[in-house]
Amino acid sequence: MYTSFGEFFSAKRKALGKTLREFCRENGFDAPNLSRIERGLQTPPQGKEKRLQYARALGIKEGSDEWLEFCDLATISAGKIPEGIVSDKELMAQIPILFRSIKKEGVDKEKIEELLKALKKELR
């Protein structure tokens, strides 16, 4: 029993023996988007066409029980996607513990802030 669309999607993909990269490459999907969907950070597809495209790639037939579960989870999960500003707590869970750009003269504060900004973008 899956509690989210992302969890379901990820399990189905892995059941095909495919890594995210392979799956995206073979089906022409955007890996960062799909990664966000699997992680529950991005709204699952709401339109039928896109859902069918994903379902076919996962080997799910339209009208099957799995298809119904796929659609139900896509609808339910859509309401659970975090929105708005990324909280400090959320951001701090994603940061690198060390930053390789640390130099003798110390860490570049501006670079860190830029990285955090880019990281926030990846979370929404």
Place this chain on the structure above:
Amino acid sequence: MTFKVPYLNYENVREHAKIFLSKYHPSLKLPVPIEWIIESDLGLHIHPFPNLYRIFRQSGFLSHDRKVIYIDEYQYDNFVEKYRFTLAHEVGHFVMHKSLYEDHSFGSVQEYIDFLQSIPQKELYWFETQGDWFAGQILVPTERLNECCVSLLESNRERFADSDYLSPEFWSYASNALAEIFEVNPIVVEIRIRNESLSEAYKDYYQKTSKQIKQCFANFP
């Protein structure tokens, strides 16, 4: 809040790598499916991050909550060997540096920046070196490396059989010849050969009898 990377030498890292491989890839079939192990066995997400290297000079990093490995998107799409090494390196942090991730938490961005500014550079070097060692050892397992070297030596017997000893240059050639099998860049194999002292062990390979060669095998960790 001080940050002290545990001192692990090559042998300590070897133990971690051995345990990891026996748990997640006991067959040692090559290439080691590191991407699959990360996603399926460790349950981590691999997330391609645009311009991570171009702007921040980072090939990848493990998130503080140890649930996501962020990878430079360009590397993810274009350089599979480098990508695999980066993944294995981050897994090294996941395996060996768990306590460092758990012992340091940050309530705000400023707290995080203050923390980074307080870390001595040498700690960073230890941290990364251990990650590199781990990556090399799991992607190029000693047992398989040894077998591949012997196989390569055998296939070159005709050319070098009359040499008194094999020059170190031979091992640069060997690195290129073997890199494809392990799906890593040649430099990774070259460093592994050096760290396992294989050039020394096999320098007079063609003068040895098959019994001596077998003995050689038995001496490897």
